[in-house]
Amino acid sequence: MKNILVTGGAGFIGSNFINHTLKERDDYFIVNLDKLTYAGNLENLKPSQDKRNYRFVKGDIVNSELVNFIFEKYRIKYVINFAAESHVDRSILGSEIFYRTNVIGTNVLLETARKFEVEKFLQVSTDEVYGSLGSSGFFTESTPLSPNSPYSSSKAAADMMALSFHHTFGLPVVVTRCSNNYGSYQFPEKLIPLMIINSLKGKPLPVYGDGLNVRDWIYVIDHNNAINLVLEKGVCGEVYNIGAGNEMPNIQIIKLILNYIKKSEDLIQYVKDRPGHDRRYAIDSSKIQSQLNWRPEFSFEDAIIKTIDWYIENKNWWERIISGEYEKYYNSQYKNR
Ligand code: NAD
Ligand code: TYD
Secondary structure (H helix, E strand, O other), rough: OOOEEEEEEOHHHHHHHHHHHHHOOOOOEEEEEOOOOOOOHHHOOOOOOOOOEEEEEOOOOOOOHHHHHHHOOOOOEEEEEEEOOOOOHHHHHOHHHHHHHHHHHHHHHHHHHHHHOOEEEEEEEEEEHHHHOOOOOOOOOOOOOOOOOHHHHHHHHHHHHHHHHHHHHHHOOOEEEEEEEEEEOOOOOHHHHHHHHHHHOOEEEEEEEOOOEEEEEHHHHHHHHHHHHHHHHHOOOOEEEEOOOOEEEHHHHHHHHHHHHHHHHHHHEOOOOOOOOOOOEEEHHHHHHHHOOOOOOOHHHHHHHHHHHHHHHHHHHHEEEEEEOHHHHHHHHHHOO
């Protein structure tokens, strides 16, 4: 049995990771530590909740006592740190919780992993640590880090902290830097689910700036397959970029969604730009492809339709979310734009 601590496993990527991994692996014992912030939802984990090789612990990664208790009780040998505050817009509204969770929380996990001599610590980082590209070029693993938002600067700090624990203490750390994910269970504050849900409801679609900012999209299952591979075969001290080669201006995705849902493009509403908005992200993932033999399996054309269909079929899931606390955030975020 591989005893793995997965943090943030009730969020979008973490819950997809647990459900997908436990479907295929009964030699993994997964303990999911999640604070259940606004972004954490145990409903996401229904397919895994009754599995004998799965446990859920509600708690904060900043809580060193609890983290120590979990490592000891479950004899944790692997860590995958997904837990984070993850939304750029929220980090602009208030940055403190981003540094608390993403930086201090990661530090607690690293110190505890060192004490318990784990076999691997996988820090889930992001391509946003590289900053913004102009109209050409790609992020490689040696592109200097140049984060621009409170969110990305907190992730860059955690990413560098993890690598420093390898360099200084020999902790077996690997870091993954992935591009923008999409898929089921993504919280509706993010571009793709927000635009799908607003289209379904016939609400305006708020496009920041000129709509020509470019993101490089990857289906969440492709990201998670890469994480499993890096956990098994990644070389300690190394960084692996993960991306599926799907660069797209925001407006193109928004039109695709409207078109598939058969709603008018009149719903598009250009609004005030996000402060400090990164222009373009594009990932060079040739290292993980050549060294670990990873390949994305899903084409954007197929997986975006799968994703839109999931939101159409799982209205109950998102209706419960958008009628709660999230409504207040939405009204304040888009009020004066
Ligand atoms: P998410 O916001 O959907 O989920 C985050 C989860 O972390 C939630 O379940 C939340 O309850 C939990 N959490 C937050 N603070 C916590 C704390 N202090 N202690 C314990 N749990 C806590 O985020 P996501 O989109 O699933 O992203 C997961 C990870 O992947 C993050 O580290 C993010 O930076 C990284 N990432 C995301 C993307 C993307 O496109 N979404 C791309 C690259 C990297
Ligand atoms: P987002 O999903 O917040 O991811 P990130 O900022 O981490 O890349 O946003 C993706 C892109 O979509 C980004 O360029 C900002 C843009 N965007 C909008 O135009 N309108 C919106 O309401 C949101 C949430 C995002």
